[in-house]
Amino acid sequence: VNTNEQRSENSGRVWLVGAGPGDPGLVTLRAVEALARADVVLYDRLANEELLARAPASALRLFAGKKPGRHAMTQDAINAALVEHALAGRRVVRLKGGDPFVFGRGGEEAEALRAAGVPFEIVPGVTSAIAGAAYAGIPVTHREVASSFAVVTGHEDPARAATRVDWAALAQGPDTLVILMGVGNLAEIADRLLAGGRAAETPAAIVEQATTPRQRTIVATLGSLARVAAEQQATSPALLIVGEVVRLRERLAWFERRPLFGKRVLVTRTREQSSGLK
Numbered sequence: 001v002n003t004n005e006q007r008s009e010n011s012g013r014v015w016l017v018g019a020g021p022g023d024p025g026l027v028t029l030r031a032v033e034a035l036a037r038a039d040v041v042l043y044d045r046l047a048n049e050e051l052l053a054r055a056p057a058s059a060l061r062l063f064a065g066k067k068p069g070r071h072a073m074t075q076d077a078i079n080a081a082l083v084e085h086a087l088a089g090r091r092v093v094r095l096k097g098g099d100p101f102v103f104g105r106g107g108e109e110a111e112a113l114r115a116a117g118v119p120f121e122i123v124p125g126v127t128s129a130i131a132g133a134a135y136a137g138i139p140v141t142h143r144e145v146a147s148s149f150a151v152v153t154g155h156e157d158p159a160r161a162a163t164r165v166d167w168a169a170l171a172q173g174p175d176t177l178v179i180l181m182g183v184g185n186l187a188e189i190a191d192r193l194l195a196g197g198r199a200a201e202t203p204a205a206i207v208e209q210a211t212t213p214r215q216r217t218i219v220a221t222l223g224s225l226a227r228v229a230a231e232q233q234a235t236s237p238a239l240l241i242v243g244e245v246v247r248l249r250e251r252l253a254w255f256e257r258r259p260l261f262g263k264r265v266l267v268t269r270t271r272e273q274s275s276g277l278k
């Protein structure tokens, strides 16, 4: 037996796990397995809290926060906690919304683990960029409508000029654009795409809280997007989808059309039954 391997068997390890976009059914078997064996779960705001119930009752649950502008833990503190618990021999699940490597800073956490010599595994997740569109009845590609898509951040770090989004190139490039973290900058994003040559009549959709019972989809055009979003008071978390594929929603919307969608269902039950029926 390789002694190094033996040591990593016995010592702690971190799983960087995608929690999916919101609906707790959209999580992988591997994620559930990792949770079931966790000693520590460090989770984000966008990770569905119902998934936490999959961890043993004895597991330590730590909230990492990440409300825009209001972090419960800084990224450095998150990295340090992952390293510390793993080096103490614990199995740590880092639960992140969607996919950990799609605007989830999973790569940075993996680098910190690597630097500290902590073994880690990546459990990819269902990203909101694709699943959220699907729940709104919008396929990101469609034969003869869109043969490419790009997933883009709408919230740039001004300090990182090297990776600045080239909106003019995107205006001419991929057929479908899926913009995450863009709700606060809708007017500017639309202006830049229009300036880059995307037609004002290009359909655009905002999908709020996709895959959850609070999902709401707002449809506009690139030209009317900022006005319609303001009228409808679009709020985060939401996806912005720009491209001809948005038109397919007229025929393919399904989630919001299920019989009980958006209804409040009152179920009376005794306190003893409550957790099982939740």
Ligand code: SAH
Pocket (backbone or CB within 6 Å): 021, 022, 046, 096, 097, 098, 099, 100, 101, 102, 103, 104, 126, 127, 128, 129, 132, 179, 180, 181, 182, 207, 208, 209, 210, 211, 212, 236, 237, 238, 239
């Ligand atoms: N790693 C995540 C993305 C993290 S960035 C993923 O793969 O999905 C956070 C952004 O993702 C939010 O600002 C929003 O744009 C988007 N997002 C995440 N969950 C969402 C949801 N349920 N509905 C709509 N947008 C969502």
